Ligand code: G1P
């Protein structure tokens with residue numbers, strides 16, 4: 001056993017370390033500043049100590065990331081800080097790799113105190129791109145707001161941090177003892193695969209592939225590659241080549257690892273091409289998002305969530321006793337609400353961000369949940385889970401013997417369709433965007449009773465959420481206009497961007513028309529009205545979105 005020398009390094013606070021929708025996200029070069037990452041991690045430890053009053057020497061900390069540029073250096077620094085802060089055990093994903101859902105699974109299965117995920121999710125990677133760090137708590141989920149706020153308060157007063165010089169080989173599985181800490185480099189695939197095996201009928205999915213079923217999974221050069229190769233091609237017998245772009249790269253092959261119609265264009269083109277396979281899917285930088293495609297067909301995340309909830313009990317052994325409830329974030333389409341109503345389940349509406357689902361799941365109020373931003377998941381972990389959603393869809397296809405298109409169209413027939421789009425205006429001027437939102441909020445009351453796209457505005461408010469489990473209140477979670485015919489227009493500024501501001505406008509209109517109408521025609525009047533109400537052009541000088549999903 002080596003006895004390391006603990007160094008106490010004097011530092012001064014940074015004023016910009018307030019965690020956003022999903023941890024602290026900044027330009028990589030911001031994180032590369034001297035003391036920046038160390039200050040934040042020491043503040044996490046300080047806040048956790050204060051909030052939970054734990055003895056670190058009896059606790060385990062898990063560390064891993066999506067493999068992006070700076071991942072390995074950040075891991076070295078975190079391990080050094082964790083050993084110097086006296087953790088009993090530090091677990092590191094081999095080569096520093098751990099997808100976000102796998103992190104959640106590892107924390108839960110190893111009863112760790114928590115974990116630090118290095119990722120900026122779907123944001124590009126590289127020295128000139130983005131980096132991020134997020135703390136997950138004992139239930140495996142993102143730290144809730146009272147913890148992230150405590151972390152922030154500590155970042156504003158941190159005056160020193162503790163480090164050692166551990167020098168660990170993170171590329172090979174092994175355990176070593178440094179001072180009082182056991183440092184273990186472990187297989188990042190093992191726990192996650194075991195959880196998937198517990199939930200899904202791997203035999204039925206093997207049969208599906210053996211019957212000639214064809215799919216393509218695009219890992220977008222990001223962290224899901226190793227998981228997808230192992231589970232789809234290794235365990236389920238999908239032909240080699242099913243997984244493409246399956247080796248994580250520090251810059252994601254210079255791509256934007258966000259699995260949507262814009263950034264997963266190659267996959268979309270392939271599924272809409274002549275020799276399209278039966279099924280297509282993709283995942284993001286850190287493996288928690290998913291894109292679901294059929295032959296010539298895109299399943300919106302809101303529909304995907306509703307359909308998974310509709311079939312889970314019948315098609316997936318892990319849910320055979322039924323769902324305790326479902327949940328969606330406020331801007332997500334209301335498709336899942338109708339499934340919940342049909343099956344007499346509770347449906348919860350939470351603010352944007354996965355951290356709000358954790359309490360509901362811990363209290364067994366919700367089994368399956370999701371967001372419009374290509375995130376779906378269940379209580380098997382406390383994060384959204386890209387590959388899990390893919391296995392859900394494979395299970396539904398295997399169980400029904402139907403195609404993706406048939407499944408969705410039947411759903412629309414039965415439940416009606418939420419015609420739904422999200423329009424993003426990325427990189428707009430922050431000052432203008434803030435003024436615009438302030439103007440909108442000032443005028444909300446006057447919008448009630450007016451008519452938008454031929455429908456009356458019944459309610460106009462800034463969404464506020466009272467957690468049904470602990471009673472905590474989260475205010476200012478997005479402006480909603482709720483119309484008489486059930487349509488909704490929602491406005492939010494992104495809490496994950498790293499450059500300027502990103503405005504998101506979410507538009508939904510419900511029709512019981514079999515779902516075959518032209519979505520652009522149906523939504524256009526609402527979109528036009530939304531832009532006019534915002535005075536978007538006047539405040540931000542833009543008129544057309546950068547991304548529509
Ligand atoms: C975005 C999504 C949100 C998701 C988050 C983290 O946050 O909209 O649903 O939980 O990324 O993946 P936003 O940038 O809108 O704050």
Ligand code: ZN
Nearest residue numbers: 121122286288
């Ligand atoms: Zn992600």
